[in-house]
Amino acid sequence: MNYDWPRWRQDNAELIALAANSLSDYEEPREKLFTKKQEIQLQNQEQKIRDLENRVQELTNSIKMQKEKIIDAFLNFFPEKDLLQELIKTHLEFSKAKKQNLPATRKLRKEFNQLYEELEEKWDEEPMKRVEIVLGDCEKLIDWELELEEKLNNKNLLSGEPAKISLVEGGNLTSENNQVTFYNDLWGELLSGKKLLGENKLVLEQIQNAQILHKEPFGIPSSSKKN
Structure with missing residues (x-):
C-alpha cells in the first residue's frame, strides 16, 4: 500500500510545526548551557594561568x-676559594642530576665527595x-629552578606560548632600577670554573660600591685546620 506522504504532511502541517517549535525550544537552552560551560572552563583556565x-x-x-x-657567602670565604668554588659548582650539578634521575648522578656524587673530603x-x-x-642553599636553588621550569611548561601548555625557561646553566639575575649588577657575571664565572676575584680586586670594590653585598654576609672562616 502506497502512503500519500505529501497529503499526510499537508493534513498535519500544524502538528509538524508544533513539533519543530518544541525542538527549537529544547535546542536553545542546551546551546546556552554549552556556552556557559565553555565560559566557566575559560575562566578556570585563565585563573590557573594567573596562579x-x-x-x-x-620563584x-x-x-x-x-x-x-x-x-655573598663565596666571596667571604677567603681560604681555599678555588676548592670551594669547584665544590659549589659540582654540588649544583649533582643536585640537579639527582633530582632528575640523570645517568651522570653517580659520577657527580663521587666528584662531590672527593672535593668535600x-x-x-x-x-x-x-x-x-x-x-x-652554602650547600643547603644550593639544593634550595635547584628545587626552585626545577619548579620554575615545571610551572613555565604548564603555563605554556595552557596559554600556547613558547617556553622561556631560565635554569641554573643560563639564568641571569635582574637588578632593581635597571642598575648593573655584578652578580650576573660572577654567577656565570662561578659555574664556568673561572677564578673569581683571584687577581681582580676591582670587581669586589665595584660590588661593594654598588651596595650589592648584603649588610651581614657570611663571615670569613676564623681559622684553617691545624696540622
Whole structure:
C-alpha cells in the first residue's frame, strides 16, 4: 500500500510545526548551557594561568636572592676559594642530576665527595658548618629552578606560548632600577670554573660600591685546620 506522504504532511502541517517549535525550544537552552560551560572552563583556565604567573614571579625572586646569597657567602670565604668554588659548582650539578634521575648522578656524587673530603681535611668544624649552609642553599636553588621550569611548561601548555625557561646553566639575575649588577657575571664565572676575584680586586670594590653585598654576609672562616 502506497502512503500519500505529501497529503499526510499537508493534513498535519500544524502538528509538524508544533513539533519543530518544541525542538527549537529544547535546542536553545542546551546551546546556552554549552556556552556557559565553555565560559566557566575559560575562566578556570585563565585563573590557573594567573596562579602560575604569580608562582613564577615568586620563584624568580627567590632564585635571584638565593644566587646572591650563595655568591655573598663565596666571596667571604677567603681560604681555599678555588676548592670551594669547584665544590659549589659540582654540588649544583649533582643536585640537579639527582633530582632528575640523570645517568651522570653517580659520577657527580663521587666528584662531590672527593672535593668535600679534600676541603674537610683543610678546615676546622666551624668553617665546614658554613660550607654546609652554602650547600643547603644550593639544593634550595635547584628545587626552585626545577619548579620554575615545571610551572613555565604548564603555563605554556595552557596559554600556547613558547617556553622561556631560565635554569641554573643560563639564568641571569635582574637588578632593581635597571642598575648593573655584578652578580650576573660572577654567577656565570662561578659555574664556568673561572677564578673569581683571584687577581681582580676591582670587581669586589665595584660590588661593594654598588651596595650589592648584603649588610651581614657570611663571615670569613676564623681559622684553617691545624696540622
